[in-house]
Amino acid sequence: MEQYGFYVNTDICTGCKACMTSCFDRNNLEVPQKFRKVYEFGGGEWTADDAGAFSSTAFTYYASMTCGQCDNPACVANCPTGAMQKDAETGMVNNDKDTCIGCMTCEKSCPYGHPTQLADGLSHKCVMCADESPDGTPDPMCVKACPVRALEFGPIAELREKHPDGAAAIGELSDETGPNVVFGLHRDAGKGGTLRNPAEVGHER
Structure with missing residues (x-):
């Protein structure tokens, strides 16, 4: 199996959401449906000295994230009908629409x-745009749409070799299920910070 994955350079991502918008359009989604989310992290503060002059330690950085095509996908393990499966050739996690009952246990x-429920009542998710490729090879629209080239895609082993200083997790995005994602860390990532848009990305749980 050649496991595919993403590299996300949070040091140059501007949070413009071109990746998210291109994915939205390509998959004919409707608000609030989304297959890719842009997480905003921030921290620091403004302080005043004795003379009343202000200085800032504030920082913000962004991380674009979609399905991690995980090594140990919780959606597959918990799907009551076995509709969620991991492809043996590409490592892609996909949903069999003929078996899915729309219970959304995968999302939970x-x-x-x-995973996102669409108008047909079934679960849908990122399939790395493999469904439009003539030979079924993944070719993600989000990567092509990024204006600053903050996203890369390919065999995850090659991405990890290319970016040896990359991280498997960032902020509230853990690596508990083994997502095939490499994060290039922003210079302020080590300062901590918190997720600033939990409602937007559905991380309020």
């Missing part, structure tokens, strides 16, 4: 809440 099980 996923630490990132990525």
Whole structure:
């Protein structure tokens, strides 16, 4: 199996959401449906000295995230009908629409809440745009849409070798299910900070 995955460079991502918008359009989604989310992290503060002059330690950075095509996907483990499966050739996690009953246990099980219920009442998710490729090879629209090239896609082993200083987790995005994602860390990532848009990305749980 050649496991595919993403590299996300949070040091250059501007949070413009072109990746998210291109994914939204390509998959004909409707608000509030989304297959890709842009997480905003921030921290620091403004302080005043004795003379009343202000200085800032505030910082903000962004992380674009979609389904991690995890090594140990909670959606697959908890799907009551076995509709969620991990492809043996690409490592892609996908949903069999003929078996899915739309219970959304997959979404509730996923630490990132990525499976989404569409108008047909069934669960849908990122399939790395493999469904439009002539030979079924993944070719994600989000990567092509990023204006600053903060996203890369390919065999995860190659991405990890190319970015040896990358991290498997960032902020509230844990690596508990083994997502095939490498994060290039923002210079302020080590300062901590908190997720600033939990409602937008559905992380209020």
